[in-house]
Amino acid sequence: MNKPSFALAPEGAPLIGFLTVVSLCCAMLRCLPATVLALTALFFTLHFFRDPARVIPQAPGIAVSPADGRVIKIEEREDPMTGGRRMCISIFMNVFNVHVNRVPVAGVITGINYIPGKYFNASFDKASTDNERCLWLMDEADGTRWTFVQIAGLVARRIVPHAEKGDELRRGQRFGMIRFGSRVDVYLPDSYEPAVHVGSTVLAGQTIIAGKRVTVEV
Numbered sequence: 001m002n003k004p005s006f007a008l009a010p011e012g013a014p015l016i017g018f019l020t021v022v023s024l025c026c027a028m029l030r031c032l033p034a035t036v037l038a039l040t041a042l043f044f045t046l047h048f049f050r051d052p053a054r055v056i057p058q059a060p061g062i063a064v065s066p067a068d069g070r071v072i073k074i075e076e077r078e079d080p081m082t083g084g085r086r087m088c089i090s091i092f093m094n095v096f097n098v099h100v101n102r103v104p105v106a107g108v109i110t111g112i113n114y115i116p117g118k119y120f121n122a123s124f125d126k127a128s129t130d131n132e133r134c135l136w137l138m139d140e141a142d143g144t145r146w147t148f149v150q151i152a153g154l155v156a157r158r159i160v161p162h163a164e165k166g167d168e169l170r171r172g173q174r175f176g177m178i179r180f181g182s183r184v185d186v187y188l189p190d191s192y193e194p195a196v197h198v199g200s201t202v203l204a205g206q207t208i209i210a211g212k213r214v215t216v217e218v
Contacts, residue, residue, distance in 0.1 A: 007051060015045050051100045054205040056172035061212035063104035063192060064172055065202035066148050067184040069093040071209075074194050077128075079187045081111060081137045081147040086187040089194055089209055090128075091202060093153075093184070099177045102205035103138060104186055105146060106171040109163050111137030117152075128185060134159045136175070147187040150178050172205030186210075 019042040026035040057064060073090040093099055113135040132152040139145050150159050159182075163175040178184075188194065192210045196202060202209060 016042065016049065019045055050098060051174075052098065054102070054172060054203065056170075056205050057208055058171075059208075062195075062208045063146075063186070063188070063210040064102065064205050065091060065196075065207040065209045066101050066104050066175075066186060066204060067091045067093050067202070068097040068099070068204050069183075069202060071196050071198055071200040071202060072183075074196075074198055077185075077187070079147050080128075080149065081113070081135050081187075082145065086147075086190070087192075087194060089186045089188065089196065091184050091186070093178070093182050098204060099179065099182065100174055100204065101150060101176050101178070101184060102172045103163075103169045103175050104148065104171070104209065105138070105140055105144075106169065107138045107140040107144075107146065109136060109165050109167045109169065109175070110139050110145075111135075112161065112163075112165050114159070114161075132159060134161060134176070136163075138169075144189045144191060146189060149185040149187075150176060151183040151185065152178060153182040 019038060023035060023038040023042055026038050069091045071089060072092045073088070075088060076085055077088040078084070079086045115133050115135065117132040118130050128149070128151060134150045136148050136150075137145065138148070152159055158179045159176065160179070161176040163169060169175060186209065188210050191212055193213050194209065195211050196207070196209045200207075
């Protein structure tokens with residue numbers, strides 16, 4: 001499994017290095033407008049590829065957010081990996097959010113399906129069926145099955161997986177990223193219910209988005 005660094009996602013290294021060299025060259029040539037433009041681009045790139053450490057909740061029976069961003073939909077939808085209908089939480093990431101994604105629960109990656117596609121705005125309904133996306137299937141130790149989907153958006157042009165089929169991951173561990181604005185859908189098992197609402201702001205690996213249903217014995 002490819003493990004990213006804790007400060008910056010390694011995918012940003014080539015672009016960061018290039019912009020650093022360009023900034024230095026423009027400064028040495030004393031071209032102020034070009035230097036300011038290059039430094040602005042460098043700052044934005046550093047901001048985008050940041051990969052901060054997160055405090056992962058350890059309580060049993062919960063699931064954490066796979067992405068930073070805002071919850072834009074909570075609705076029942078057909079699970080693209082299992083075929084059944086499940087409650088789905090959609091999280092939209094704009095260009096200013098951290099774009100490193102983390103698994104919602106601890107388990108084993110049992111399936112990965114990359115689908116090339118278009119680049120509609122990730123907040124549109126058709127993005128979940130028409131856009132470039134990567135589908136992940138994950139099984140908890142007790143057999144509970146999860147599906148989460150990385151969806152490339154209008155600006156995003158590349159989904160970067162870090163995990164592979166067969167990898168065993170801890171809750172909140174990094175499994176990939178999407179470059180620039182995008183979305184992640186999480187399909188909840190029947191035994192879980194949402195713990196967020198539409199409009200909630202969430203942090204990957206830290207915000208609890210779902211918990212096991214409480215059953216009352218009579």
